[in-house]
Structures are given as structure tokens and as C-alpha cells.
Amino acid sequence: MLWMSNITNSAKAVIADEDLKYVFLCQKGDVDAFEVLVERHQKKMLNIAYRIMGDYDEACDVTQEAFVSAYKSIKKFKAEAKFSTWLYRIVVNYSKNRLKQLNVLAKHEKISIDDMEANRTDTTWGQAFTSSSNPNTHMERREREAHVQKCISLLDEEYKEVLVLRDIQGFSYEEIRDILKIPDGTVKSRLSRARNALKDCLTKVIGDL
Amino acid sequence: MKECKDIQNNLPLYLDDSLSAADKKSVEEHLKICPQCKKTLSQLRKTEAWVSSLQPVDTPPRFRQEIMAKVREEAEKKSFVQKWFYPLQIKIPVQIFATVCIAVLAVYIYRAGEEPMKEVVPSSAPTPVVEVQKSPLSEHKTRTSTDTKDIQQEYQSKQTGTMQKESVAASLSDAAGDVKPWDAKGIKADKYESAPAMESPGLTAPSLERKKDMNLSGAVMKTSRAPQAQSFVTKPNVLLKVPDIDIAAKEAEKLLRQYEARIVTRQIMPDKILITAQLKNEKVKDFLTRLNKISPIEESVLPVADTEGNVSIVMEILNN
Numbered sequence: 001m002l003w004m005s006n007i008t009n010s011a012k013a014v015i016a017d018e019d020l021k022y023v024f025l026c027q028k029g030d031v032d033a034f035e036v037l038v039e040r041h042q043k044k045m046l047n048i049a050y051r052i053m054g055d056y057d058e059a060c061d062v063t064q065e066a067f068v069s070a071y072k073s074i075k076k077f078k079a080e081a082k083f084s085t086w087l088y089r090i091v092v093n094y095s096k097n098r099l100k101q102l103n104v105l106a107k108h109e110k111i112s113i114d115d116m117e118a119n120r121t122d123t124t125w126g127q128a129f130t131s132s133s134n135p136n137t138h139m140e141r142r143e144r145e146a147h148v149q150k151c152i153s154l155l156d157e158e159y160k161e162v163l164v165l166r167d168i169q170g171f172s173y174e175e176i177r178d179i180l181k182i183p184d185g186t187v188k189s190r191l192s193r194a195r196n197a198l199k200d201c202l203t204k205v206i207g208d209l
Numbered sequence: 210m211k212e213c214k215d216i217q218n219n220l221p222l223y224l225d226d227s228l229s230a231a232d233k234k235s236v237e238e239h240l241k242i243c244p245q246c247k248k249t250l251s252q253l254r255k256t257e258a259w260v261s262s263l264q265p266v267d268t269p270p271r272f273r274q275e276i277m278a279k280v281r282e283e284a285e286k287k288s289f290v291q292k293w294f295y296p297l298q299i300k301i302p303v304q305i306f307a308t309v310c311i312a313v314l315a316v317y318i319y320r321a322g323e324e325p326m327k328e329v330v331p332s333s334a335p336t337p338v339v340e341v342q343k344s345p346l347s348e349h350k351t352r353t354s355t356d357t358k359d360i361q362q363e364y365q366s367k368q369t370g371t372m373q374k375e376s377v378a379a380s381l382s383d384a385a386g387d388v389k390p391w392d393a394k395g396i397k398a399d400k401y402e403s404a405p406a407m408e409s410p411g412l413t414a415p416s417l418e419r420k421k422d423m424n425l426s427g428a429v430m431k432t433s434r435a436p437q438a439q440s441f442v443t444k445p446n447v448l449l450k451v452p453d454i455d456i457a458a459k460e461a462e463k464l465l466r467q468y469e470a471r472i473v474t475r476q477i478m479p480d481k482i483l484i485t486a487q488l489k490n491e492k493v494k495d496f497l498t499r500l501n502k503i504s505p506i507e508e509s510v511l512p513v514a515d516t517e518g519n520v521s522i523v524m525e526i527l528n529n
């Protein structure tokens with residue numbers, strides 16, 4: 001399947017999109033074809049949601065909602081962008097919206113967001129990495145990763161999403177621009193500030209890096 | 210110092226090798242002479258290494274199945290809607306469907322509202338019949354064994370009496386507030402109208418003639434439209450055959466005036482003249498005797514006098 005990008009450059013680039021075959025089947029009403037797409041993208045979707053939100057359970061819920069939403073509006077997908085880009089944009093938006101709701105709730109209940117996020121991170125690691133075989137190495141690593149996740153969670157929303165997509169998920173600048181629908185320059189400037197802010201945060205939390 | 214800040218802003222992108230050639234060169238030259246910026250670059254590299262080494266989390270067990278269960282639920286909802294809205298696989302735009310629905314609803318509401326209007330409009334218009342019906346029918350209520358013909362005659366005479374200007378004017382002012390009783394009594398009145406005397410021909414013409422005489426055009430128009438209008442039609446009870454109907458009619462009217470007849474009306478038709486009048490019962494015999502002298506009476510079947518002793522005479526004068 002070929003995907004014609006009219007966003008990337010003024011000159012159209014032809015990029016392979018292996019998802020399109022299943023997307024077309026879904027658009028014709030084949031529900032089973034959607035299962036293939038879920039299978040392919042569920043882990044990345046969940047990780048994007050998790051890194052933006054910092055809460056594993058919430059990330060699972062948001063990912064499910066994003067998939068259902070994608071299925072409901074799959075007929076609106078016009079193959080103007082890669083299907084995965086379209087799908088990840090949905091999960092990013094769902095995560096941001098859910099995070100806003102949680103922050104409002106947390107403020108309302110006068111709970112420290114910092115404490116909440118630290119607790120969440122702890123439980124998440126407990127749930128997601130229980131199969132560890134070397135406790136000492138993993139204790140150290142777990143602690144460090146908890147600090148990193150905490151600092152990511154403290155970043156402004158616009159910095160956080162760029163950092164997650166670029167430094168954790170490894171998307172290219174073009175893909176980030178398409179997912180977030182922001183200009184190239186904005187991606188770069190936000191990423192620059194996000195990395196500096198994260199470095200400053202980790203220096204404060206851990207000490208000299 | 211200012212230069213360091215600019216360089217440090219560019220350092221994160223320097224890591225990505227996404228700076229322009231000029232910026233990259235200035236950063237590299239600055240790093241050679243600035244240990245602080247060099248340290249910052251080192252921290253940034255470490256941070257990036259830590260971030261990129263973050264372990265991806267796994268999906269929970271049966272995550273895909275749970276998602277697909279929700280998706281299938283959604284698909285069923287969709288197909289249910291499609292079954293109802295696209296039964297023939299013809300995709301009707303929602304806008305057209307909504308427009309048709311609104312149009313059908315509007316017609317339905319309009320027609321539903323029309324029925325009560327039909328019922329309300331006639332009864333809201335005050336007619337002299339309202340008053341005319343009231344008095345005889347209230348008497349009918351009290352009677353249990355009255356001959357139908359008698360009731361009809363009495364009704365005719367009453368009716369004629371109430372057609373006087375004063376009583377009609379009064380009825381016009383009173384009728385508006387009395388709609389329901391009229392409806393109920395009107396049904397009773399219809400029973401009496403089934404008598405043969407009510408079915409005489411020439412319904413419209415006499416009614417119109419009477420309208421002229423009594424100068425109550427509006428009221429009589431309504432009366433003639435209403436079912437009760439049949440009660441004005443009367444069967445002639447005196448028949449005269451004369452060579453000249455105009456002269457005979459004038460003489461008959463003159464005679465009626467002599468006998469103090471009340472409510473004398475004349476209806477001129479193409480080949481005959483119909484004169485109606487009310488006479489006192491005791492004067493009827495003398496009147497007929499004298500009338501017979503003017504012109505021989507062919508037929509004479511006078512009705513019985515009403516409670517006030519009046520007899521309605523309907524005289525038909527024909528060409529010989």
C-alpha cells in the first residue's frame with residue numbers, strides 16, 4: 001500500500017503504509033481487520049499514553065478509548081497521512097485531555113500532584129516490571145527511571161509531548177510535526193526547551209549528573 | 210555570558226545534529242573554550258541516554274481482546290442504526306431525512322389542529338337559531354306524549370314569532386355564551402324535523418324572500434346554512450287558484466290586515482305567490498269565508514292553534 005504525503009514537503013513523497021489494506025477493509029465494515037491494526041499499534045499507543053500521563057492504569061483506559069474512537073471515525077480517515085500518525089494523534093489528544101481532567105480533580109481534592117505522580121510511578125513499575133531477575137540492578141535502574149518519569153511528568157504539556165515522541169518513541173521531526181500538527185521550527189524549539197528543562201529537573205532531583 | 214545562553218539553547222539540537230552548518234560551527238568553536246557549556250552538553254547527553262533507555266511498558270493481558278470487545282460493541286450499534294436508516298442500502302443524507310420528518314410532522318400537526326377548528330368555528334358565531342331553538346325545545350323537554358305534528362306546528366309558530374326584529378336582536382346579543390346547551394337541544398330538534406311537513410320543496414327561495422322582508426340578511430343567511438333552517442319551510446295549508454295571482458295576493462293581504470294578522474310575509478315565485486301570516490284562532494273562520502268570496506279556496510287544512518291561540522296560515526296562490 002502506498003501513502004501519498006501532501007504534508008511532508010511541497011513535493012509529494014510516496015511512503016509505504018502497510019496499515020492501509022486493513023484500514024480499507026475496516027472502512028467497508030470488516031471489524032476483524034481492525035484487530036490487526038490494534039495488534040500492531042497497541043504497545044506504542046499504550047507507551048505514548050503512559051509517558052504523557054505517568055499512570056499505567058489511566059494509560060490503559062485512554063488507549064482503549066483512543067482505539068474505539070479511531071474505529072468510530074475510521075471512515076473519515078482519507079489516507080492523507082500515515083494511518084499510524086493519525087492513530088497516535090488520537091492517543092496524544094486523549095492523554096492530554098485525560099491529564100487535564102485528572103489535574104483538575106487533583107486540585108479540587110487538594111492532593112499534591114507531585115505525590116500523586118510519584119505514587120503512580122511506583123505502582124506502575126511494580127505492575128509492569130515484576131519479572132525482573134536481578135533485584136539490585138533493577139532497584140537502581142527503577143529508581144532512576146522513576147526520577148526521569150517524574151521529571152517528564154512535571155514538564156509543561158507542550159514540551160512533554162514533543163519529548164515523549166522524539167526521545168522515547170523515536171519519531172522523526174516530520175512525524176512529530178504531523179502528529180501534533182505544529183510547524184517544524186516549533187517542534188525543534190519545543191524539543192530544545194524540553195531537553196534543557198528535563199536536564200535541570202534531573203540535576204535538582206539526583207544531584208550532579 | 211550571553212553567548213553561553215545562546216549556545217546552551219542550541220545544545221539540545223546539536224545532540225540531534227539538527228542545527229544549521231553555521232550554528233553547528235559556532236557551537237563547536239564555543240565548546241572548545243567554554244567548560245561550562247561543555248558540562249551542560251555532557252549533562253544533556255546523560256539525560257538523553259536515560260530517557261531513551263526508559264523501558265517500554267507491556268500491555269496488560271487480554272488488552273487487545275478488551276479493545277476489540279468494545280470495538281465490536283460499537284460496530285453493532287452502528288449496524289443497528291444502518292439497519293433502521295438504510296434498509297435498502299440507499300444512503301439517504303441525514304439532512305434530507307430530517308427535512309422529510311419535519312415536513313410530515315408539520316402536516317400531521319396542521320391536520321390535527323384543523324378538526325377542533327371545524328368544531329369551534331360554527332358554534333362561536335352567534336345565530337338567531339340559537340334563541341329560536343331554545344324556547345320550543347325547553348317545552349319539548351317537559352312534554353312526554355305530544356303528537357309530532359302538533360309539536361311541529363307549535364314550533365313553526367314560535368319560530369315565526371321570534372323572527373321579529375326585537376327578539377332576534379336580543380338573541381344575537383345573548384347567543385354567544387350559550388353554545389353547548391344549543392348543541393344538545395339542536396339534536397333534539399332534528400328529531401322533529403323528520404316530519405313530512407318539513408320536506409317541502411323550494412327551501413332556498415322562500416328563505417331568501419323572507420330575509421328581504423325582515424331586513425335581517427346576515428342572521429338569516431346563517432340560519433339557512435344551519436340544519437335547523439328546514440324548520441322555516443312550511444307546507445301551504447290554503448290553496449287558491451286565480452286568474453291573476455298579483456291581484457289576488459294584494460286582496461288576500463288586505464284581508465289579512467283587516468283581520469289583524471301578524472307577521473305577514475309574501476314570497477314571489479315564478480308561477481305562484483306564497484303568503485304566510487298568523488291569525489287569531491277565532492278570526493280564522495271569518496277570514497276564510499271572506500277569502501272564499503274573493504276567490505274560491507281549492508284546499509284548506511288549517512293547523513291547530515298554538516298555546517297563545519294563533520294559527521299559522523300559509524296561503525299558496527296559483528295561476529288558474
